[in-house]
Amino acid sequence: MNKKFFSTRAGIITAGSLIGIIAALLQYFGNPKNMGFCIACFERDIAGGLGLHRADVVQYIRPEIIGIMVGALVISMIKKEFRPRGGSSTVIRFFLGVFAMIGALVFLGCPWRAFIRLAGGDWNAIPGIIGLITGIGIGSYFIKSGYSLGRSHTQSKPAGYIMPGFMLFLFALLIFGFPKLFTSTAGPGSMRAPLLISLAAGLIVGGLAQRSRFCTMGSIRDVILVKDFHLISGIAAFTLAVFVMNMILGQFKAGFEGQPIAHNSHIWNFLGMTLSGFAFVLSGGCPGRQLILSGEGDTDAGVFVLGMITGAAFSHNFAMASSPAGIGQFGMWGTIIGLVFTFVIAVTMTQKRKTA
């Protein structure tokens, strides 16, 4: 196989299709419905597993997250792309992560899950995806106007190993059954594919996504900003693959009502994802991509991931997360404050371009 295969059109389509097939299979093996992979949900489950929030239906140290980051670490070391770096507006990235998660939990899913939900026939994903595109569109406008979080710099080797190391430590706690971990016995957190299948799926997806630069946010941004359809062909292949697998496995159910781990408050599905999409574009990647970058040694992405985990704790502790019953008591407030914060960051970090 060509060394650069995954950077070609055929490569991104192959990667997207494989990731989609794995996502659908994970549901078959026990992950929650329309949640083969959901980076936001699984990070939220990890926050719960650590007891950072006490929503007892969403607590589990998800091996998929660990696998994705470690898979990206391994493959980037083999390909000599592992490069510890960071220092580009780190604290801003942390809070963009916090609010990206708050928005994602109003919608109930990250962009990966938005497309998985669509491929499972959950039409509530549609206002979410329109919101995602809207948020990315707004962020793209600022990027075009000169928005930047500044340059990152090379960092020491240990800095790059911290996040993957943290993930491996979580995995150790999980397999040795550390008794203080929180583990759901009911609800989505109790629905899980067997541990080794989850881990293997994460490792493979981490490797594929690292090679192909698979990114949902980037795919939409590239179309809006530079009319580049490379990444979005991978996302289309991903969605199609999930759909086909769902049909084969009898997992497809079309409609707005009674969809698994979803609600049909369209305006908040839209606004939640608008906030997330806006925050993702300002921080340079969807949640999946941030895991991959963390594995490659990007400590700024690592801080974004920690921000998301923290945001999940805020979401559940402060009743901002939605549930199948509808949006949380303070979900509107979280979304509005998040949109204001993100907007202020976008405006203040946009510098008039120097006329060269």
Add this chain to the structure above:
Amino acid sequence: MKTIDTRGLSCPQPVIMVTREIMAGEKNFEVLVDSEASFENVTRLLESKGYKFTVAEKDDHKAIKAEK
């Protein structure tokens, strides 16, 4: 020859910076990139705009010389 230093910047900024030069009609320029993802994005852009380029591997980055 103009040098566009994109080191430390994450995508899409490198692509946008190169696009600006292309729009400004630059025929000859050099782009410094330090991430593989940016390298792939920038070279894909150059190819699509009909530029020829050569790549020099430096210590911690790549220098892409583009011309049309």
